[in-house]
Every structure is written in C-alpha cells, then in structure tokens.
Amino acid sequence: MLLPYLSSRVVFPLAEKLSVRDVRSRVRAINRDLATPWVEREQRNRLRLAQIVQWAQHEIPFYRDLFSRLRFDPVKILRDIRYLNNIPVLTKADLLEAGDRIVHPDAKLHLNMQMSRTNGSTGASLPVYFSPAAKDESAAVTRISQEWVGFGPSDQQLHISSELPGEVPRGALREEWWRRAATNRISVECASWSDENLQALWKSIERHQPFLVQGHPSTLFHLANFVKDRNLPAKGKFKVFVSTGERLGDGHRATIEKVFGCRVANRYGNAEFGIVAHERFFPPADETGTDSDVSPADATARHYLQIMDPCVWVETLPSTSGVSGPLVVTSLVNYAAPLIRYATGDESRVIKGRAGVYLEGVEGRVHDVVLINGVRYSTSFVQDVLSRHMLVTDFQFVRSGGESLELRLALHNPRDEAAVRGHVEQIFGPGAVALGFVSRSQFIRVGRQQKFRYVVDV
Known part of the structure; x- marks a missing residue:
C-alpha cells in the first residue's frame, strides 16, 4: 500500500503547509495530554476550563454581559467545580439571539475564521465559528480517533455521504481533492436506499476494500441486508465501520458486524465542536488512584465512548426519566468563539473511569425512512440536501x-x-410531495415527552 502511505507522509504535510495549518503538532500535543495519568489530567482540564471562562468574561461581548449580571467569578471553578452550574445552559435559541456577540470582535478581521452551520437535527440550523487553532484541533482529534480503532498511515478510508444535486463549485472540488489525497480518503455518494444505489455503494467497497468505512448506521444496515439477501460474499471487505450522524442501535451494530465480519465503532460529534467522544478498540493502560471501578478494558467491552477531554468539558444534566440526561459541552480550545455550557440537544450519561471519562451511548434524534415515488430515502439524506443551501432551518414529513x-x-x-x-x-421530481411552509412551532411532536420526529403519522 505504497500510494496511501505516501499520501499520509508526503501529501498531508504539503497540504498542511499550503493551507497554513498545523495539525500534526496538535496530534502530538493531544496524545501527550491523553498519556498523562487521569488524576493529573483532570486537574489540568479544570484549569483549562477556568481559563477559557475567564477569557470569555473579559473578551467576548455576550459572556461579558452575562457574567456581569451573574457576578460570576471563574476562579471559583478551581475551588469547587459545582460553581460552574451558576452559568445558565446555552441553547441554540440563545446562540441565534447572540449572533456575532458570541465571537471575539477582532476575530473576523484578523483571523481566517471557519464558519460551519449546524444541520438542524436538534433544533434550528445556525452558524458556528472556529478559529484556525480550533480548526486544527478538530482535525487532530479526527486523526487520533482513527488511531483508536487501528487506522494507520498505509490504510484507506471510505466515507459515505449524501449525493447532492446540482454542480459543485470548482474551488470546493479542488479543496475536496486535497482532503482526499492527504487523508487516504475515498468519498462515495448515496442518494437513497434503492437497489441501484446500494449496488453502486457495494461495488465501490468491493473495488477499494478500505480498512475503514464511515457513514450513517442506517445506510450500512440497509447495505448489510442487501448483500445478505443476495448471498454476496461480504466478510473481509473492510475491517472497521465508524458510525456517525445517527444513534447506533444494538440491532444495527450486531447485523453490520455479523454480515461484514468487521468491528463497529460508535462516535459522537457535531458541527459545534467536531468529534467529542469516540469508541476505542485499544484502551490505554489501567490506572489506580481513582475511586472508579471502570477500567479502560471495561469501557471498551461496554462500548463506552471516550471523551476527548483535553479539548472539551462534558456534563450531563439531571434526567427526569431513565439514566441519560441532556448533554452539555464546553470547548476548551476555541477562544475566538467559545461555547460555554452549550446544550447539544442530545442525551447521554458521563461515566468517570480510572483512565478517562466516557459517554455511555448517545440518545438523540432518530432518523426515519420515507417512501417517495417507490424509492426509500433516509431523512438524514433529506437533511443533508436541504441544509446545503442554508435556506431551511428544519423539516418534517407528515403522512395521513x-x-x-x-x-x-x-x-x-x-x-x-x-x-x-x-x-x-430537483431532488424528488415535480409534485412528488406536497409542500407546506411553516414555523418551527408548527412541527408535530409525538409521545409522552413530546419528542421531535422527522416523519409523523396523523
């Protein structure tokens, strides 16, 4: 596998230099942090938390006003972490209202800020901003998470994404070429779960036989059933599947592992922070000196997701039912546009272990299947397409x-x-669906807890 090896060792450093990035040094720094004993690392992370909160208090207009009203003293976080609870949880509605006041006044003038937009999966779509350092940190975390599942410099990865209609701008194509070449990445688009699309997806996997496949678990689940129903030889075509963008259920995990003979890794991330936590196949050495009975090996066996704790501070709020609670995340690195105690809209439970801190699964928006003109579409595909032009904040299919x-x-x-x-x-054809333009308050909520679903029956 000389070509992928050269891409990792030659093309990536070249792309990094041309784009004025510094990802490799961030990989080394984060790995050094993660190798520090957990008792020491936890204290260091708390110091980073206090530092970014104190920075926001003096430099970010939104937090300057908020902390002034609260008379909040960030230094007290070091004495008692419970003092952090005095900062109200930041919601997407708060972020929309704050606008540019959440960004350092000089950042857009003097820094090459990256703007991304949330996809609306847990609320209205909105822009979020990353400083160059935070962008490099996010890229470094991605590379480290791949190391955790055995991905190496000579391995290839295949990413399954939604097939978007329309012509892609030349600049975006050039940027994507560099990204693929530098990271040994193959991108395959899939518009629906039709037999034709699943056949094309399977042909790509057979042809490239990558080490790692990444995509929505619902797509791999449908592909597993497709190849199983046709008695196609599927085992050994790839080693690892990384589940992203949706909740990974136990049934989907078992089917994918059985049909393809691969290991499945769950990961949790979002547009606001990048990768927050990732399942780890190769746990670090066990540690003593903590009051936890969860060893690194236990965490791996239980499919816990290890939190990238040098980069994010993660909390779960008390739950009214069950063991999971709302996930609240604070960035420890994005000083130009910090999000402090931000409610992601998902639910989980933080577990403290002997060598780190973990998420016990993630409960969030469940993507559904909708049948249009005889073709099955995942609502994740619809979400990707509708969010491309940044015109739609959210959507819902209503069947009667x-x-x-x-x-x-x-x-x-x-x-x-x-x-x-x-x-x-353009996506579905003229007249395929009736359209209704509504406010978000007019979406239908279902169940005892009034949960949002992309497809509802009335």
Whole structure:
C-alpha cells in the first residue's frame, strides 16, 4: 500500500503547509495530554476550563454581559467545580439571539475564521465559528480517533455521504481533492436506499476494500441486508465501520458486524465542536488512584465512548426519566468563539473511569425512512440536501391515510420559498410531495415527552 502511505507522509504535510495549518503538532500535543495519568489530567482540564471562562468574561461581548449580571467569578471553578452550574445552559435559541456577540470582535478581521452551520437535527440550523487553532484541533482529534480503532498511515478510508444535486463549485472540488489525497480518503455518494444505489455503494467497497468505512448506521444496515439477501460474499471487505450522524442501535451494530465480519465503532460529534467522544478498540493502560471501578478494558467491552477531554468539558444534566440526561459541552480550545455550557440537544450519561471519562451511548434524534415515488430515502439524506443551501432551518414529513405525503419546511427567510420549491423538485421530481411552509412551532411532536420526529403519522 505504497500510494496511501505516501499520501499520509508526503501529501498531508504539503497540504498542511499550503493551507497554513498545523495539525500534526496538535496530534502530538493531544496524545501527550491523553498519556498523562487521569488524576493529573483532570486537574489540568479544570484549569483549562477556568481559563477559557475567564477569557470569555473579559473578551467576548455576550459572556461579558452575562457574567456581569451573574457576578460570576471563574476562579471559583478551581475551588469547587459545582460553581460552574451558576452559568445558565446555552441553547441554540440563545446562540441565534447572540449572533456575532458570541465571537471575539477582532476575530473576523484578523483571523481566517471557519464558519460551519449546524444541520438542524436538534433544533434550528445556525452558524458556528472556529478559529484556525480550533480548526486544527478538530482535525487532530479526527486523526487520533482513527488511531483508536487501528487506522494507520498505509490504510484507506471510505466515507459515505449524501449525493447532492446540482454542480459543485470548482474551488470546493479542488479543496475536496486535497482532503482526499492527504487523508487516504475515498468519498462515495448515496442518494437513497434503492437497489441501484446500494449496488453502486457495494461495488465501490468491493473495488477499494478500505480498512475503514464511515457513514450513517442506517445506510450500512440497509447495505448489510442487501448483500445478505443476495448471498454476496461480504466478510473481509473492510475491517472497521465508524458510525456517525445517527444513534447506533444494538440491532444495527450486531447485523453490520455479523454480515461484514468487521468491528463497529460508535462516535459522537457535531458541527459545534467536531468529534467529542469516540469508541476505542485499544484502551490505554489501567490506572489506580481513582475511586472508579471502570477500567479502560471495561469501557471498551461496554462500548463506552471516550471523551476527548483535553479539548472539551462534558456534563450531563439531571434526567427526569431513565439514566441519560441532556448533554452539555464546553470547548476548551476555541477562544475566538467559545461555547460555554452549550446544550447539544442530545442525551447521554458521563461515566468517570480510572483512565478517562466516557459517554455511555448517545440518545438523540432518530432518523426515519420515507417512501417517495417507490424509492426509500433516509431523512438524514433529506437533511443533508436541504441544509446545503442554508435556506431551511428544519423539516418534517407528515403522512395521513389516503393522502399524499406532505413535507413541512421552516425557512430562515420566507422570501426563499420559490428557491426551496425548486430544490425539492430537483431532488424528488415535480409534485412528488406536497409542500407546506411553516414555523418551527408548527412541527408535530409525538409521545409522552413530546419528542421531535422527522416523519409523523396523523
């Protein structure tokens, strides 16, 4: 595998230099942190937490006003971590209202800030900003998470993404080429779970036989059933599947592992922070000196996701039912646009171990399947397509007996209605679904806890 090895050793450093990035040194620094005994590392992380909160108090307009009203003293976090609870949880609604006041006033003028947009999976879509250092940190965490599942410099990875309609800008194509070449990455697009698309996806996996496949677990689950129903030889085509973007259920994990003969790794991340936690196949050495009975080997056996604790501070709020509670995350590295005690919209439980801290699974938005003109689409695909032009904040399919399917859309700006109609027709065809333009308050919630679902029956 000389070519992938050269890509990792030659093309990546070249791309890093041309784009003025510094990912490799961040990989080394984070790995040094993670090799520090947990008792010492936890104290260091608490110091980083106090430092970024103190920075925000003096430098970020939104937090300067908030902490002034609260009379909040960040230094007290070092004496008692419970003092952090005096900072109210930041929601997406708060972030939308704050706007640029969450960003350092000089950052957009003097730094090459990266803007990404949340996909609306747990609330309205909104922009978030990364400083160059935070962007490098996120890329470094991605490389470390791959090391945790055995991915090496001579291995290839295949990413399954949604097939987006329309022409891709030349600049984006050039940037994607560099990304693929530098990271031994193959990108395969999949628009739906039709037999034709699943066949094309399987042909790509057979042809490349990558070490690692990454994508939505629902797509790999449907692919597993596709190859199993046709008695296709599937074992050994890839070694690891990394599940992203959706909740990974035990049934999907078992089917994927059985059909493909691979290991499955769960990961949790989002647009606001990058990768927050990742399952780890090769745990570090056990440690003593803590009051936890969860060893690194125990965490691996239980499929816990190890939190990237040098980069994020993660809490779970008390739950009214069950063991999981709302996930709240603070960035320890994004000084230009810090998110402090930010509610991600997902639920989990933080577990303290002897060598780190973990998430016990993640409960979040469940993606559904919708049938349009005889073709099965994942709502994750619909989400990717609709969020591409940044016009739609959220959507919901409403099915009623004997009537056509209705797609309800909430827009950032009502004047974009005609453009969005055109995008939807481009995806599904004219008249395939009835469109309704609504506010987010008009989406239907279901169940005892009034959960949001992408597809509801009325």
